[in-house]
Amino acid sequence: MSKIKNDDVSLGRFISLVLRHEPSAAGIVLDAEGWADVDELIHGICNTGRKLDMETLERIVRENNKQRYSFNEDKTKIRANQGHSINVVINMKIMSPPEVLYHGTSEAFIESIKEKGISKMSRQYVHLSEDMDSAVKVGSRHGKPAVLVIDTAKMSADGFVFRISENGVWQSDDIPWKYVTEIKYP
Numbered sequence: 001m002s003k004i005k006n007d008d009v010s011l012g013r014f015i016s017l018v019l020r021h022e023p024s025a026a027g028i029v030l031d032a033e034g035w036a037d038v039d040e041l042i043h044g045i046c047n048t049g050r051k052l053d054m055e056t057l058e059r060i061v062r063e064n065n066k067q068r069y070s071f072n073e074d075k076t077k078i079r080a081n082q083g084h085s086i087n088v089v090i091n092m093k094i095m096s097p098p099e100v101l102y103h104g105t106s107e108a109f110i111e112s113i114k115e116k117g118i119s120k121m122s123r124q125y126v127h128l129s130e131d132m133d134s135a136v137k138v139g140s141r142h143g144k145p146a147v148l149v150i151d152t153a154k155m156s157a158d159g160f161v162f163r164i165s166e167n168g169v170w171q172s173d174d175i176p177w178k179y180v181t182e183i184k185y186p
Helices: 003-020 038-046 054-063 107-116 132-140 152-157
Strands: 069-071 077-080 100-106 126-128 145-151 170-172 180-184
Touching (some): 038 077, 054 069, 100 126, 145 152, 152 170
Antiparallel strands (some): 126 170, 145 180
């Protein structure tokens, strides 16, 4: 991996921290919908000793494999598409989900989830995937992965609302255990 690519990964992680969890880490403020002024973001990140310019920021946004970020039309503002632990309003599409979705977690959390359900924890929503591979990747970040199969058809019938972010991540409020139909240990 090239030096530039390694720098992009590191910068991308820091941008994610700033836009999803801690804008003050770059000395910026997000608006109510999570948008940051691009010039302020670049300046704030440079003030932390990191190097960032518009060309690099555009490359990070374009090449991020999870499509975490979006620019507005004239690229004067940027925001994270989902995953915020801070209070912002991201107007996601409310849609009917596929009949099942997947939630990646760690095997270590299964007993707690059986007792309490799937909790959004510090985020605004529980994140769900349309495919097992994505859920395995998410679960792998926390130890030995486990994938929960969620009966979203039953949840929808029971009045749960599902949203989908710009980058294709399904989101829900906390999910009671009764909607988990299977645990897979890949």
